[in-house]
Amino acid sequence: MDQKADLLGYLRLRRADLLAKLDGLGEYDIRRPMTPTGTNLLGLVKHVGGVQLEYFSGVFGRPHNRDLPWLTGDSDVDADMWATADESRADILDFYGFSCRHSDATIEQLTLDSLGEVSWWTPERRSVTLHQILVHMCVEAARHAGHADILRELIDGTVGNGPQDPNLPGRTSEEWAAFRTQIETAAREAGG
Incomplete structure (x- = not known):
């Protein structure tokens, strides 16, 4: 069993899941804030691309030589969580693709026990292995792909990964409404 290939495979799946949530949507829908904290689809893609690039570049001494203005000290705290009107979908997708390729090259070049240092983590946690960062990024990508699932449904x-998704029952909209009502009724009963 090749653990590194397994982890990279899962990371690639979650990356693709996240990107797929943009399919078929216009500019406004991929950018609009869907939660009180501003969470939006294109921002999630930008964020995951930036986080991934930082973990698989500087942590392992593999500079990416790409300008990331949203990660400078002059940028807003959450500048990586949304796209300005001047940042096109194509720009963000190009950046995301670059991030994936650069990260994959790092992963393929190193062994799971290769050492790195996460300078922004607390001193006792800074020393890491590629294995730790691969697991960390699988979780990070899955977490944000889950956020994207909910945003797309809203x-x-x-929902899910399309009409052929085996993880979703084939309900009609009326059946979904009845199912939601069943859950709402149970919640109200439990809540008194």
């Missing part, structure tokens, strides 16, 4: 009702 935008246009699209």
